[in-house]
Amino acid sequence: MxxxxxxxxxxxxxxxxxxxxxxxxxxxxxxxxxxxxxxxxxxxxxxxxxxxxxxxxxxxxxxxxxxxxxxxxxxxxxxxxxxxxxxxxxxxCNIPIPPEEQRNYWREEMRAYVRVTIHVFQEHPWYGDIPIYGAPVTPNNLKIVDWGLRSMRKLPFNDYEKMSIVLLLSSYARSCGIIQRDMARAVRTGGSPSAFSGLDYSAELKQLVQPDHFPYLSPVVQSGAYTDEIENENTVGNDFDFGLERILDGIEHYLAAKMPVAQMPSDIEKK
Missing domain, CATH: 1.10.10.60 (Homeodomain-like)
Structure with a gap:
């Protein structure tokens, strides 16, 4: 060649x-x-x-x-x-791809895929400023797609389902990466994490967001969850990890519907 x-x-x-x-x-x-x-x-x-x-x-x-x-x-x-x-x-996007290990659980591989993708946005904040014009077609981008597909090598999904799941994971990683990038930019320009989350204005929001106009948002604001005043014991690490775990739960639920537990390989059953 x-x-x-x-x-x-x-x-x-x-x-x-x-x-x-x-x-x-x-x-x-x-x-x-x-x-x-x-x-x-x-x-x-x-x-x-x-x-x-x-x-x-x-x-x-x-x-x-x-x-x-x-x-x-x-x-x-x-x-x-x-x-x-x-x-x-x-x-x-020319990043080291972890070696394939037969014992790797698919959820672990998907977590790694998302976290490494988010890291690209953190290392190169401008990356998310370039509009998406189409599907990835350059070699390093395609290596990352290939890695995403590798996580499903033992799962009974067809090619359409596999690519849809890669798109779902990539979209979540892009969203998280851009939000984290914007938070970092805000802090660098003199802002504070608490201002970004709304914590600095929590008391005012509790007065402004009333049930008559915001019947579903108001109790969330009053509890402090909207501005991160409280920590949810059900979150895993942070909001981004919590969201990722719920996406993986959804994939696992879809997987279970396609393949009864009795037929699942041991690495798929593992929790």
Missing amino acids: DKDKDMEHEDFKNLPRGIALSWGLVKRPQRGPKGELSIAQIIEAAIAIADKDGLAAVSMSRVAASLGFTAMSLYRYISSKDDLLLLMQDAV
């Missing part, structure tokens, strides 16, 4: 350029001094800028300047900012 990486392979001519770049299917630039730049260098520089100053700070000219080149030099390698953003997304 090394030879194919130096040419635009006919079999992949329908791929958008950014996606083809992520798979190494685009010709290397012929003009300019040999080896003066590389796509990997450009992506690394762009990620460093985004990590430090946010996605809005990333431009072809700024990335080029950080490397000591002109923007035109970059365009010989990556033809648009959209392609650069796609490659940045894929690069930060």
